[in-house]
Amino acid sequence: MAGSDIAIILSIIGFLGAWLMRPLSFRSCVLLLFACVGVLSCVWGMMEDRWQAKDALFVTVGFVCVALFVLIRNKPRKTGFPFVSGSVFLICSSFGLYQLYLFPISSIPKPTGDYIVGVRDFELDDTSRLGVLGVDSNEERRLLLRVWYPAQDKAGIKRARYFRTKEVDHTAKGIGTLFGKPELLTHLGHVRTNSYENAPVLEGASDLPTILYSHGYLMYAGQHEALMENLVSHGYVVYAIQHSRDSSSTVFPDGDVVEMDMSIFEDASVQTKTEEMIASLSGNTFDERIQGVIGSSAQMFPYDGRFLQSIPVWFKDRLFVHNQLAEGKVPESVRDIVQISNWEKTGQMGMSFGGSVIGAICMVDKRCAAGVNIDGRDFHIQTIANEMPVPFLMIHSDLQKFYASEGVTPPGKGKTENDFSYERLDKIGLKDDFYRMEIQGAHHMGMSDLPLFIRDPLKTEFVGETPVEVIIRGQNDLIRSFFDKYLRDMSNDFPVSQLEPYKDWITEIDLTELREWWLALESDVRIDIENQLKDLRAREAREMGIND
Structure with a gap:
């Protein structure tokens, strides 16, 4: 307060x-x-x-x-x-x-681990990509990164604010503008996090498990502050990328500001409401839906719409950032953190549009050891009816609320917008290290820190009726335990014991019906669908330079 x-x-x-x-x-x-x-x-x-x-x-x-x-x-x-x-x-x-x-000025929940959490911001610039997403043709791609890391000491160091001073006037107001009220979240500049700015790195630390994160479309690097702090308190290092122009306004450490591109809001509404896209989401049969998936995927090329441009840009952002960090090409201010991070066996994580890119990254980048998609609709063709080569956790918000927000009826067959993604259709639901879960009662915007900062009756309307302790702590526990198992090789009975405290709210999704549909199709029909998807994946690879 x-x-x-x-x-x-x-x-x-x-x-x-x-x-x-x-x-x-x-x-x-x-x-x-x-x-x-x-x-x-x-x-x-x-x-x-x-x-x-x-x-x-x-x-x-x-x-x-x-x-x-x-x-x-x-x-x-x-x-x-x-x-x-x-x-x-x-x-x-x-x-x-x-x-x-x-609109309370609430505290971020205390992390459950033993380590002090430090935080720093820094910038990486891709000089090989100029004029990206509508900036001047000679301007290089500028990316803000925020890193949370285990710290040695906090004596005499202030806890970071949720929005830093200049972020209040730009990042926070950018998000508020999306809701027609620029000042909506500016009061969060009063919120103190549990992270200590520029705290010294934990002494003796090395080869720490490392996670790279991407935010949701038009959002910001710190939108999962509670999750990041909790992971780091248990010994992780987490790097969050702010995808400038596709994020809320970005404030760089030197004070420069790259404003958000408001034109994408309208363009995204058009691009995601095509007849084929709607069929992929809400077709009455799996046959209708898979044809919708194929049709909407073909419409993406050659990525000439403003929203569609973001698909390859975010993919390249993540590869660039990972390469720079792995090679130590970073500012001196974060070199000590980068040196204690494990870059060969990483966790990849994102929310919404940032979650979509995770699937594509983990399909092609062998440094991805495990991936988490937090409520992101899949826009990458590499993942469709294709087996994810690494352990993967897909967490959905309440599916009925998702379809309502999209203005479409729920599908006659199937459950989620990503039914056809991440697994071979003849084996969907049979992979031991692939998990699909749904948080009942949660709106899409509730899959972040926002439930901490709004009370009923507005809370139910905008972020859902899921209790705050479930939607925040539940995500924290599931994601940390997932990475504990697959990045740190810990034996923790995931996800059985982790789901037990939240069994009334978080459920696993069963897609047996989809597998049975696929296996019942005539052989020549399956082959035709597979060939169409193969051609689309090949074209996406060429367009995005995946094979470069």
Whole structure:
């Protein structure tokens, strides 16, 4: 809770208390004092991006007028309890504080591991790619990275804010703009994380398990702060890439800002609503859906739409970043972290569009030892009806809510938007190290830190009704245990024991029906579908330079 929040609440409580205590000496002066303090506290909060104090400002200004009226009128004090006026002021106070309640300045949950979490930002520039995603034709590809790592000490070091100072005016406002309210998340600049900026690296650390992460479309590198901190507290190093222009506005360590490209919002809405795309999601039969998958995949080439351009760009971003880090071509400020990271056996992870690219990366990059897709619809053809060569965890938000948000009816056959991805169709559901899960009640936007910062009734509408401890802690436990098993070779009974505490909310997805459909098709039909997909994968490989 911000200092201004506390001051506003106490001043309103003080005013109400004084109003109800009619025998109080100097009552009118006390009323005026609390009302004025309330006004000043609201102004203080609004000057520091606590826009939710606006309603409280109206209320406290009203209280000032009431106090002045009582003071000037100077009539003999009434006796008895002021039920009517007290009730009116209580209702007004509730109205004034409601926005502060809906949008709390919450704490990030404490990590469950033993290690202190350090955090640093740095920049990597790809000089071989110029004019990417609409920037000047001679401008190189600039990428912001945020790294969380096990730290040695935190003495005298401040915890990082969720949005750094300049990020409040750019990154946070960029996200708010998507919802028609630029200031929507600016108050999160008051939130202190559990990460310590520029803390010294853990002494003696080496070859630490390493994860590379990509955010969701138009989002930001730190959108899974709670997850990152929890992983690092257990000994991981996590690097998050902010894909500039396709993210919210990016603030680089030198203060430069690359603004988000708002044109992609409308273009993505068009590109993901084609007849073929809708058929792939909601066809009444598997036959209709697989033809929709093939048709929508063919429409992607030659990646000339603004949204479609992002597909190869993010793929190349991740390969570039991994190569630079593995080769130690990094700023001096993070060299010590890079040197303790394992670059030959990495975890790859992403959310939404960032989750989509993970499948493609793990298909072709042998340094990927395990992958996690957090609620990302698959836009990469390499993964369709193709066996994922490494362990993989696919976590979906509530599927009914997903289809509702897309404006399409749920499929007549199948369950998820990625039914045809990551496994051979004749063996789908039979791979021991491939997992598909659904978090009941969760909206897509709830698969991040956002449930921490919004309360009901808005919480249910925007991020879902899943309890915060389930959607945050459940993801944390599942993802860490998955990587523990496949990056660290730990025996942990994944996912049986990890699902048990959340069995009412997190369920495994069974696609037996899809496998049985495929096996029942005529041989020549299966061969025709496989050949079409093979041709599409070959074209995607050429377009994206996968074989270069």
